[in-house]
Amino acid sequence: METTDKTAPLEAARKFIDQNFPDCDGALLAGSAVRGEATATSDLDIVVFDSKVPSSYRESLMASGWPVEVFVHNLTSYQAFFRDDTERARPSMPRMVSEGLVLRDTGVIDAIKGEAQTLLAKGPEEWTDAAIRTKRYFLTDTLDDFIGCTDRAEGIFIAGALAEGIAEFELRTHGRWIGASKWIVRSLKQYDGQFAEHFVEAFDHYYRHGNKERVIELADQVMQPHGGRLFEGFSMGK
Template structure:
């Protein structure tokens, strides 16, 4: 996979399908230098004539392409939605993307994206922290008590996502899912990410739960530790 070739392909794609757009960016793994043999091209289009936002997947010029199409205002609800869920997919693409075309709209939208990313997600409230501690504690207890290897593996999967969310959100950092769990943790703290990956890798490889248990308990400790007894929701 060649970065120059990906830019050339993206430009050809825009020329063919969006020749009159106001702006376009190439984003994603190709831009970050993290592409693999199965990576696609993420292309963000801004076109004031498009009535509403949409996303489309296709293969063109022998490349898998994901195109994210917005008009010059429809992207705003997506920015806000990404901020609320603390997973800034579109702002990240806009902030890091290579400009392929710009009639004067990209600079303004990119500044909005960068400002949003710098600001970070909303801080969790005390009640949200308690709720998250409760469900993290409950899942940890399931993990500790489980003796069925098949069930245990998938409890561990859930635990990895829950504890990564807890650590990142309780420290006002953006979160991710799938491969973005590790990438989001790395953006927060490289050393912690190594501990996180090694703890779960040890469990998956050997079945030893201790490092995972310690990791989860340590995450909750600054906020009062485990929470089960006395927790109430909706009473």
């Protein structure tokens, strides 16, 4: 990444904390800058823990040439975000805390990092048979829309929904965390690099050539161990 007009990420983050949260209990630099994946449009993700803050908040700022996303918590409010992320199976906050580089610590960071790492290692709550059945039905419905679609414009967006559904189904039925946007592919790579490659190739082939077969095969592949496509006999709320 080109940083000609920017202070180095870690230096910029430390300066930001010194200027904006000099008395905080702890602070971490997380995100792409820590993982070595920063791009020309990346920001600095900074998590702050301050016992004097009454409730959590998020703020976007500019500092040292960087866009900064700061996530501010007191010493208990972050736990609600951990719980919410666990329930939706997208561990954004636990991941930031776990991977974060320490910018400041008065002795609170190790325990909070330990909570995050324990949560991440445990994985999301296992889907019940009923949940799998419901997800099979809606994935089948999206797949049917995709198969029957003859409008290229509509097909592009149905394929996007199908990609999310396939990724979610494969990951959750294997007890793995899911993601949104770029984290769909990242989560799949963490789960199974070969599957992730197959997934990307299938959708890339459709978007480039309009051929649906690889995507259809992929959807059937993930549903097959759980009974395949589902329509007849499904009901909700009866």
